[in-house]
Amino acid sequence: MWQSLLSVSCGAALGALSRWGLGLWLNSLFSYLAFGTLLANLVGCFLMGIMIAIFWQYPQMNTLWKLFIVTGFLSAFTTFSSFSAEVIEYFMSDKWLKGILIIFSHLFGGLLCTTLGIFIGRILVKNLLQEQNR
Template sequence: MWLSVLAVSAGAVIGANLRWALGLWLNSSSQVIPYGTLAANLSGGWLVGLLIGYFAQGSSLSPEWRLFAITGMCGALTTFSTFSLEMLTALQDGKWGMAVAGIMAHVVGSIAMTLLGIYTFGALRG
């Protein structure tokens, strides 16, 4: 149990810092679209798909590695709460088009990127 807690926690530290860095790097590039949050969600979706493909093939790694990578790192990298706040703020500011486009980009984009990650793993595996 404690090894699982440690695995999730260590992954979360990495994922949260990656998300923070993406926000610092990309959110300042636009006053309208928070690109850092979008990049975190889309890249996290792709990475989850890639990792699911890897672990589904019968990896010899211990279950704690899956907890570290998917639950901890990707869970902290992707950010539904920040996305929700940004879309609510856009709606409250009357930016309906931006909010609808943002919701579509995050939700549809994340699902598509997860699928792409699974396909990427399959292509890399041959």
């Protein structure tokens, strides 16, 4: 139990710090929309897709790594609450088009990135298996 708690906690700390750093760096560069939040969600979806492909191929993967990467890091790195707050802020400021653009960017971008992650993850796993069989 303590190992699981430590695994999730360490992953979450790294994920939250990574998202915070991304926001500091990118949100000031792209004032039109909170690009750091968008990129965190898209990269997180892409990485989740890769992890799904790896878990399919290696279901026996150590649970502590799954907890660290998915439950800890990716859950803290991606951010539905920031996304929601940004959309509502735009809507309340009568900036409907910006709010709708953010919704579509996160939703469709996230689905696309997860799909790409699964596709690339399968290729990586296939190549890894071929290397191991040589």
